[in-house]
Amino acid sequence: GAVVSQHPSRVICKSGTSVKIECRSLDFQATTMFWYRQFPKQSLMLMATSNEGSKATYEQGVEKDKFLINHASLTLSTLTVTSAHPEDSSFYICSARGAGLVLETQYFGPGTRLLVL
Amino acid sequence: GESVGLHLPTLSVQEGDNSIINCAYSNSASDYFIWYKQESGKGPQFIIDIRSNMDKRQGQRVTVLLNKTVKHLSLQIAATQPGDSAVYFCAENQGSNSGYALNFGKGTSLLVTP
Numbered sequence: 001g002a003v004v005s006q007h008p009s010r011v012i013c014k015s016g017t018s019v020k021i022e023c024r025s026l027d028f029q030a031t032t033m034f035w036y037r038q039f040p041k042q043s044l045m046l047m048a049t050s051n052e053g054s055k056a057t058y059e060q061g062v063e064k065d066k067f068l069i070n071h072a073s074l075t076l077s078t079l080t081v082t083s084a085h086p087e088d089s090s091f092y093i094c095s096a097r098g099a100g101l102v103l104e105t106q107y108f109g110p111g112t113r114l115l116v117l
Numbered sequence: 118g119e120s121v122g123l124h125l126p127t128l129s130v131q132e133g134d135n136s137i138i139n140c141a142y143s144n145s146a147s148d149y150f151i152w153y154k155q156e157s158g159k160g161p162q163f164i165i166d167i168r169s170n171m172d173k174r175q176g177q178r179v180t181v182l183l184n185k186t187v188k189h190l191s192l193q194i195a196a197t198q199p200g201d202s203a204v205y206f207c208a209e210n211q212g213s214n215s216g217y218a219l220n221f222g223k224g225t226s227l228l229v230t231p
Contacts, residue, residue, distance in 0.1 A: 006160075032216060041125050043206060043224050044161070049216045057216065093160050097217060104149045104210040104217050108160035 003027050004096050006109035013084055014117055021079045021112045023094030030096035033077035034106060035069060038091045050077055074098070084116040125204060127226040136194040136229075140207030140222045145188060149210040151219070152181060152192045156203045164192070164205075194227075202229045 003026040013019050023033055032051050036044040048069050050056035056069035068080040077096075081088055091113055095106035130136045142150065148169040153161035167174045167181045167190075174181050180193040190207050204226050208219040 002163075004160075034218065043221045046218055049218055051216070095160075102166065105151060105163065105166060106217075106219055107163060108153070111158070111160045113158070 001027050002101055002105075002107040004030075004094065004107050004109040006094055006112050008112060009110060010113045010115075012115045012117065015085050016083055018080055018082045019084055019114060021081075021092055021094075021114075023077045023079070023096070023109050025075045025096045025098060025107075028096075028098045028100055029074040030077070030098040031074065032097050033071055034095045034097075035067070035077075035079050036093045036095065038093060038111075044093065047079075081114065084114070086116045089114055089116045125224050125226045127228060129228045129230060130197050132197060132199060132229055132231050134197055136192075136197045136201070136227060138192045138194075138205050138225045138227065140190040140192075140225075142188050142190060142207065142209045142222070143220065144209060144211075145185070146212070147209040147220075148212070150181070150183065150190055151208045151210070152179075152190075153206045153208060154201075154203045155206065155224075161206060197227075197229050199229045199231065202227055 005024045007022045035047045038044050047062045048056045048058045050069050050071035052071050052074050058064045071077040093111040095108040097106050151166045152164040155161045165176045165181050178195045182191045204224045206224045207222040211218045
């Protein structure tokens, strides 16, 4: 139980284009989803928290107009990196917490490797 | 909050030995902690959790110890195997006011040698 998927697993795009990453909870309803960014050999940095049906809460320093988050259903959240630039290249990971699980525990997706050329 | 480091501390152990990975947390009011294992190129995997009303919790081959006095967590892995090689992160829950966000430690890279 508590499986989270992400799609795509890897994406390469040209500078200036937008990329959408999907995060799905497969066997539970995710009341909250989180988006993280991770650089090589570093820890996870929380970007934003999203609750189903409401606007995401962004961490300080994260541009909400650049990283668009939509959490339209209890099983799906999307992160869109708009007008991507090479410095946006990173490993993006989502997590979810939800119904029927320990309240505070987050279960993570497998991550999406973004490379912007 | 953020946890950013220029490099990960590395622990190298021989196969079959016990491993101890340590973590210091920042918020004395934190009441829930999780250890995650992250293999290269993958998302973090839940290993074990512990609440602040406990000092110790055991799982399969893993034990988490919590010392609230010095705000310290440790993860003990018994009879370490090559498949245990990964980066291990501790995380403290920020509570309902923060939407149950997690604050991650810097991580420790565990390398198991045959």
